[in-house]
Amino acid sequence: MRIRSIRRLSAAAAVAATVTGSLAWAPTASAQSPDPTPSTTATPHAAADGETGGVAILKKDPAGDVIAGAAFTLLDSEGNEAASGKTNADGKLIFEGLTPGVYRLKEISSGSSLLDTVDDQDVIVTPGTDAPLTVIDPFKAASVLLKAKDDKTGKLLAGSTVNIGSGDTTILTLTTGSDGTASGKLPISSRTGSDFWVKQVKAPAGYEIYKPSKTFRAKPGDPVTVTVTNTKTTTAPPTEKPTHKPTDTPTDRPTLDKPGKDEDTATPSASASGAPATEETTSSSAAPIPKGALAHTGADATPWLIGGAAALIAAGGGALIVARRRRTDDSTDNSSAEK
Secondary structure (H helix, E strand, C coil): CHHHHHHHHHHHHHHHHHHHHHCCCCCCEECCCCCCCCCCEECCCCCCCCCCEEEEEEEECCCCCECCCCEEEEECCCCCEEEEEECCCCCEEEEEEECCEEEEEEEEECCCCCECCCCCEEEEECCCCEEEEEEECCECCEEEEEEEEECCCCCECCCCEEEEEECCEEEEEEECCCCCEEEEEECCCCCCCEEEEEEEEECCCCECCCCCCEEEEECCCCEEEEEEEECECCCCCCCCCCCCCCCCCCCCCCECCECCCCCCCCCCEECCCCCEECCCCCCCCCCCCCCCCCCCCCCCCHHHHHHHHHHHHHHHHHHHHHHHHHHHHHHHHHHHHHC
16 A cells, blocks of 8 residues: 555656646746645545645735735636635635646635736646645736916817836827827836826927926726817017008109109101101000190190190291391391482
């Protein structure tokens, strides 16, 4: 009988050594070397052989406090339930009387509203010992809701990008959508909450960036709302104002007796035959110019005609006076000769 027991132990050790390389331990759970002495014991299904083992669980939070009321279930290699139970006031739970082999441990409940459960993990049961296992559940992440608003109207704004972090580390980057909001999850390291900062790195279109950094505190599992406000971009007023008003009187307005600079005037030119050449400047709808009349040049010719007539009359008068004087002198000379 003793030889048979030794052979069974050797076979169980060989099985444990074979499956050790394929075990996937959850990152938040760790094995503890000291053997805990749980006061709550779960009785598994009876082992077929006399050589059995067990699993001793110690449940804690990230701060190191033990957690009571955490529920676990142990499944065998075929997926059947081998044992189940909850941690006691000391955070301990032990599964005994298990057939050596590989089991799957599932956490059903964390036992605290502040904690999340860990992923499923494999555990190895060896004959004659209760394998110690410490399970550390993370605090529940806080839900953060980001809102971007117009500082005057309160209108929600799209396209606002912010970084959220703790210390020197950026943990989360959020950009508001068409509804002016964005959401995410923040890890919490304490049951009383963690401090975070938020800084806007991109402002909505048409708005100035909000440069100051805000701080806020979030507790495990609690929702928190963070609001950033933006001011519309202002256009700088003109630096120079006009010193005078434009006058309504044009400086190049033509006068009656002097054509303006932009006014077209027709200049008569002498042709080969000596007759003045005239250029038709009026439209077909204008009245024809009578024969012998001067062509319209754009300026009134009446003053010129009057002046010319006056000069001719003066010249004619002068000639008449000279002729009369000559006639008188001739008569006087003739009378003297006759005497």
